[in-house]
Amino acid sequence: MIYLDNSATTYPKPPGVIRAVHNAVQNYGFNPGRGGYRSSLRTAQKVYEARQTVRAFFHAPLVESVIFTASCTQALNTVVKGVLKKGDHVIMSSFDHNAVARPIHRLQQEGIISYSIAQVDINDDNATIENFRQLINERTKLIVCTHASNVFGFRLPAERLCALAHSYGLLFCLDAAQSAGLLPIDMQRDRYDFVCCAGHKYLYGPMGIGVLLIGNDNDVLPLVDGGTGSVSDELIMPSFYPDRLEAGTVNISGIIGLQAGIEFVNRQGIDRLYERENRLIRSLSKELSAFRHIRVHGQSSLTEHQAPVLSFGVEGTDSETVVKYLSSHADIAVRGGLHCAPLAHRSMNTIDTGTVRVSPSAFTTQNDMRSLVNSLRKFR
Amino acid sequence: MNNELILLPSVTYAMKAKGILDQYKIRSYIQRTPKNTGIRSCGYCLFVPGKADEAENLLRTKGIRVLGRAKREEL
Numbered sequence: 248m249i250y251l252d253n254s255a256t257t258y259p260k261p262p263g264v265i266r267a268v269h270n271a272v273q274n275y276g277f278n279p280g281r282g283g284y285r286s287s288l289r290t291a292q293k294v295y296e297a298r299q300t301v302r303a304f305f306h307a308p309l310v311e312s313v314i315f316t317a318s319c320t321q322a323l324n325t326v327v328k329g330v331l332k333k334g335d336h337v338i339m340s341s342f343d344h345n346a347v348a349r350p351i352h353r354l355q356q357e358g359i360i361s362y363s364i365a366q367v368d369i370n371d372d373n374a375t376i377e378n379f380r381q382l383i384n385e386r387t388k389l390i391v392c393t394h395a396s397n398v399f400g401f402r403l404p405a406e407r408l409c410a411l412a413h414s415y416g417l418l419f420c421l422d423a424a425q426s427a428g429l430l431p432i433d434m435q436r437d438r439y440d441f442v443c444c445a446g447h448k449y450l451y452g453p454m455g456i457g458v459l460l461i462g463n464d465n466d467v468l469p470l471v472d473g474g475t476g477s478v479s480d481e482l483i484m485p486s487f488y489p490d491r492l493e494a495g496t497v498n499i500s501g502i503i504g505l506q507a508g509i510e511f512v513n514r515q516g517i518d519r520l521y522e523r524e525n526r527l528i529r530s531l532s533k534e535l536s537a538f539r540h541i542r543v544h545g546q547s548s549l550t551e552h553q554a555p556v557l558s559f560g561v562e563g564t565d566s567e568t569v570v571k572y573l574s575s576h577a578d579i580a581v582r583g584g585l586h587c588a589p590l591a592h593r594s595m596n597t598i599d600t601g602t603v604r605v606s607p608s609a610f611t612t613q614n615d616m617r618s619l620v621n622s623l624r625k626f627r
Numbered sequence: 628m629n630n631e632l633i634l635l636p637s638v639t640y641a642m643k644a645k646g647i648l649d650q651y652k653i654r655s656y657i658q659r660t661p662k663n664t665g666i667r668s669c670g671y672c673l674f675v676p677g678k679a680d681e682a683e684n685l686l687r688t689k690g691i692r693v694l695g696r697a698k699r700e701e702l
Contacts, residue, residue, distance in 0.1 A: 280638035281669075283659030288638075291657075295642035311639050477637040479669040487692065490637050 249579045249615045254397050254425060254556055254586075254606035256447045256454060260508070261609075267507035268453055271500035278496055280476040290499060297506035298489075304509050305442060306433045307460045314459040314492045315502055319424040320346040321470065322443035322459035323391070325492060326420045327351055329467035330389055331360050338382050340392035340403060341366045341594045345587045347391055347422055361386070364590065369545060369552065372404040376411055389418045394426035398591045398604060399545050400528070400556030402430065406437045413438065418465065424448060428512045429521050429554060434462045446501060449520075449608070451508030456501030461488060469494060515609055524555035524607045527616055531605060534620045535559055541623060544602055545595055558602035561626060566601035569626065577622040581605050630696040633673045633683050634660055641671035644691050651685060653678050663700055674699055
């Protein structure tokens, strides 16, 4: 199989990650933060070391502000539902994923909050910033946006949007599901209030692990209440992180695997990974653009505005048909449809057909891309 | 020796506190908070033989939330 659906989840995982997960299941199958026996403490030590690795990777202010979640979606839900209160207003971008849009929309439907969607101008950051600015009102509390579109790869001016939010006294949450491991994220330099990441995408960890990073002193209400192994005589959740937002037993193999994934990214070099994958996408974009029956969607004219993801359509055919053809004729795995991001498709007028998305990883080769191009050449 | 246990809110704080003390070459051991401490809830503490006062001051300076001190009971 030629796997080009890495924006959904990276595959294969680095050998070090597979070994780490195996090691975790075999040797660290004990509940951390609960027991006082040696194996529990050894496991807690491993979890703590993973927290330190995550903290260092994102330059998070404190190790205890690294919260392990089940997914990026859970991290985003924690921020949206734990920060926003009755009457608050929130702004998201026109390229946000349903992991952001759905919880926000639901709170709006329940009459708790209101929201606005800021249009992103893919070739003009100043226009994007201005679009966000014009939507701020006296009830706005939070700006949340994706770092890079999971469909088209457009990179949003996150650092500037965070500065904009702070200049109005607002909080800023970055959805780094598609960017963590590909684009540098520095919480201390850019003063992000919240960063939400998927562990299983470009951080190369296993599925079932995500991260919420908190960069401020604001209280975030827990999404899930339960046992934490601390202040157990009280019926309310602890006031301190990470316990406040980590009810229940944490995912040890996920956490240890994620640490190994981040170590893989560190060894490869985040800039090198980005440049290599972007080169593959640029080259693919050039080749596909030469086909009369294929339309490459919205590659930004500015390289620095682009994460290594490409969406295209085939004239007269819906995206799922193309995906099925590539799978059955060439064993190529790409993703079709709306990619859980209808806002992005509405922005790009692809809501009716969807797009075929190609997303490489550290393990994708030029030959993989060549096979894709050759298969698409034959497709009519 | 009295009150050689430094009581901490959670295992994460205990790990962090131990890491700080390690940097200053102060030996410490993580253990569950015993029942004789007056703290009813679950928690972790650091056993710091001989240097608990210095260690507590150091940890407070470094922003670690210390819940209190307790005497270690011999097993």
